[in-house]
Amino acid sequence: MSSRSTTNGRPGIATSSVHAGCPESRPGSPVVQPIVRSSTFHWAGPDDGLDLRYSRYGNNPNQLAVAGKIAALEGTEAGLALASGMAAISMTILSAAGAGDHVVASRHLYGATHALLSGELPKRGITTTFVEPSDPAAWEAALTPRTRVVLIELPTNPTLRVFDIEPARRAARSAGAILAADMTFATPVNIRAAEHGVDAVIHSATKYLGGHSDLIAGVVAGSRELIAGVTKMMKLYGGSIDPGAAWLLERGMRTLPARMDRHNRNAHALARWFTTVEGVREVIYPGLARHPDHKLATRLMGGYGGMVSIVLEGGGSAADTFCSKLRLAAPAPSLGGVETLVSQPRHTSHVDLASAERDALGIPDGFVRISVGLEDLEDLKADFGAAAHAVLAPS
Numbered sequence: 001m002s003s004r005s006t007t008n009g010r011p012g013i014a015t016s017s018v019h020a021g022c023p024e025s026r027p028g029s030p031v032v033q034p035i036v037r038s039s040t041f042h043w044a045g046p047d048d049g050l051d052l053r054y055s056r057y058g059n060n061p062n063q064l065a066v067a068g069k070i071a072a073l074e075g076t077e078a079g080l081a082l083a084s085g086m087a088a089i090s091m092t093i094l095s096a097a098g099a100g101d102h103v104v105a106s107r108h109l110y111g112a113t114h115a116l117l118s119g120e121l122p123k124r125g126i127t128t129t130f131v132e133p134s135d136p137a138a139w140e141a142a143l144t145p146r147t148r149v150v151l152i153e154l155p156t157n158p159t160l161r162v163f164d165i166e167p168a169r170r171a172a173r174s175a176g177a178i179l180a181a182d183m184t185f186a187t188p189v190n191i192r193a194a195e196h197g198v199d200a201v202i203h204s205a206t207k208y209l210g211g212h213s214d215l216i217a218g219v220v221a222g223s224r225e226l227i228a229g230v231t232k233m234m235k236l237y238g239g240s241i242d243p244g245a246a247w248l249l250e251r252g253m254r255t256l257p258a259r260m261d262r263h264n265r266n267a268h269a270l271a272r273w274f275t276t277v278e279g280v281r282e283v284i285y286p287g288l289a290r291h292p293d294h295k296l297a298t299r300l301m302g303g304y305g306g307m308v309s310i311v312l313e314g315g316g317s318a319a320d321t322f323c324s325k326l327r328l329a330a331p332a333p334s335l336g337g338v339e340t341l342v343s344q345p346r347h348t349s350h351v352d353l354a355s356a357e358r359d360a361l362g363i364p365d366g367f368v369r370i371s372v373g374l375e376d377l378e379d380l381k382a383d384f385g386a387a388a389h390a391v392l393a394p395s
């Protein structure tokens with residue numbers, strides 16, 4: 001298990017994360033590209049030999065830097081930066097499907113993606129069949145002659161399931177549909193989805209790609225043709241990224257492999273340690289042999305990721321106490337930043353479900369999702385250890 005390095009003469013992922021997408025250096029040029037706030041760019045006409053530049057088109061220098069960097073990190077022909085992860089997902093789907101068309105999607109999806117597919121797109125004539133992604137036959141069985149998009153997400157939130165991409169890829173190919181994958185939890189450091197046949201690799205860049213909980217953004221990587229289609233939708237629906245956010249995102253992406261290496265190691269060590277902590281009933285992490293997808297995760301992933309989930313013996317009230325006693329880790333939604341955050345799905349992503357429904361999804365009361373940050377492991381253990389102790393011995 002190590003992050004990927006130089007192959008076939010192509011720069012390795014750490015080199016790409018630092019250099020790709022940046023303009024070539026010249027004597028006197030700035031080492032760091034400035035934020036170009038200009039909404040428009042001088043252009044007299046086609047004889048200028050340049051494309052028309054306008055920041056809603058996604059071709060501002062800061063937007064282009066992110067686009068070039070994500071394409072290099074994913075190993076695809078092209079990339080695109082957008083205003084949010086949801087803009088990346090919705091523009092990708094709308095680029096491939098219209099009224100009368102059909103989507104086959106994993107039933108384990110980010111809440112807003114599920115709401116878009118089940119509540120919003122049907123109003124525009126696009127229907128979705130949700131399938132159980134761990135059943136390889138389910139993908140093929142759900143296809144219709146109008147299936148245009150097959151959508152998968154891994155690892156899943158918050159149960160950290162890892163599914164085989166291959167059955168979804170085969171179904172997409174046989175239908176002539178695109179295979180889109182939300183790889184937010186994995187990052188290109190842990191899985192390069194295009195190498196597994198994913199056509200549209202999507203991230204909420206708000207999370208690990210930005211990495212500092214200080215921006216909202218999304219990215220898509222794929223073939224030139226696919227990205228041209230998504231860009232067309234982005235221009236029309238107006239989902240382009242602000243140059244300031246693009247600059248910050250490009251800066252964050254420079255350290256992605258270095259950060260992921262530590263997220264992976266901190267999370268793995270913390271998960272192992274949690275298995276020894278009194279009052280913790282279950283520890284969910286793809287790197288543990290007890291995880292249902294451990295073998296597959298080992299085959300697919302360069303690292304097991306920075307997310308760990310635990311289930312406390314005392315249920316919801318124990319989890320409330322546990323979270324309230326933390327001093328270093330902070331309760332907040334979102335993930336993927338340098339700081340450790342905790343959240344309870346019953347209060348956030350899964351608040352609309354009844355306790356029994358959450359139970360059936362593998363999210364019993366007492367479930368705490370942890371986005372493990374870059375702090376010293378011993379400090380994190382001390383913080384979580386004290387909180388677990390406070391649950392068992394209320395003062």
Ligand SMILES: *Cc1c(COP(=O)(O)O)cnc(C)c1O
Nearest residue numbers: 084085086110182184204206217
């Ligand atoms: C956060 C998230 C999104 C949505 O991203 P935004 O940047 O908030 O629009 C989509 N998918 C996953 C897996 C996420 O974690």
